[in-house]
Amino acid sequence: MARQLGMGLNTILRFSRATTPEELFTGQWQSRATKLDAFKPYLDQRWQEGCTNAWKLWEEISEQGYPDGYSSVRDYVSRTLRGKPQPGGPRPPSARAVTRWILPHPDALTESDQLQLKATLANCPELETLARLVRAFAHMLTRLQGDQLPA
Template sequence: MAYRTIKQFVDAATPEELFTGQWQNRPSLLDGYKPYLDDRWIEDCANAWKLWEKIVSLGYQDSHQRVHAHLHDKRTSPQPVTARPPSSRTVAGWILRRPGTLTETEQLRLKVVRTHCSELDALTGHVRSFATMLAERQGERLPDWLDAVRRDDLPSLHTLAAGIDRDRHAVIAGLTLPWSSGVVEGHVNRIKMLKRQVFGRAGFALLRKRVLMS
């Protein structure tokens, strides 16, 4: 261990190399803003102070030194310094939420994910298109949506499309008409709950009375 430490001091060309592996990879408040900084870097904006002021307005609550260190690493590193990738659950949340509810940072990070993964880019488009059909009752668009899904290499979504296609007319009606079976489903669930409560302890006559009187 002592030999390794001495060799590290001897081989270090710059002071920064002495800290390699000690703190650079630890999670920090800056992680969520690194995609934004990377995008601005690509656009030739490398002023650490201005970038720090911008992400502070987006909610960043840490020092200017971290931003400066991140940009310094990008300048001096032989390989690009990239932000930690988001988890699959986080990306799924970004895709399923209304686009207008995403913060600017979340929109930028989702944009980066979509740029680097064509499958997720296509999936995002299909999910949002279906959500629009559902919210605005545009059931007439369903056949075109199904055709668009089948043109992309998304096996899991193909399974969903096949299930929808088997009951296409009912799904189109559900996406178009203002009526809902929610009330009926609520009564069915209530009856099932009453049945479970007296299961094995009462016959049909008592169950009938409970259903009628509840």
């Protein structure tokens, strides 16, 4: 059986003697300390604060002295943190959604889209300026007022 499965004889014997599934997953590697252990509380805190980008988390702990590569952080995030609930609150709209709200004429938006755009623009003055400039440019194009462009 060990030969057919490509496993060691002791592994096959341990599996055959196991009475519960938990007994199958015992081994030295499961409780071994890793270099990431010291940084896990920080990673957990940052995850709860809303930072869910594994690369960004790796960069942050690298600056704090984490000596290993990105893959360990990525694995920890995907196996452990992705199952934990993220902080509540609405997600910010995507760039595509904001573009879809800014580019058409304001009257062409649904009431829901108008409310979302208003909330988004209230939270970001740069987007407010962008929306104003886009609307001014559209007004010039539709009214054929190119002669009013600054020289």
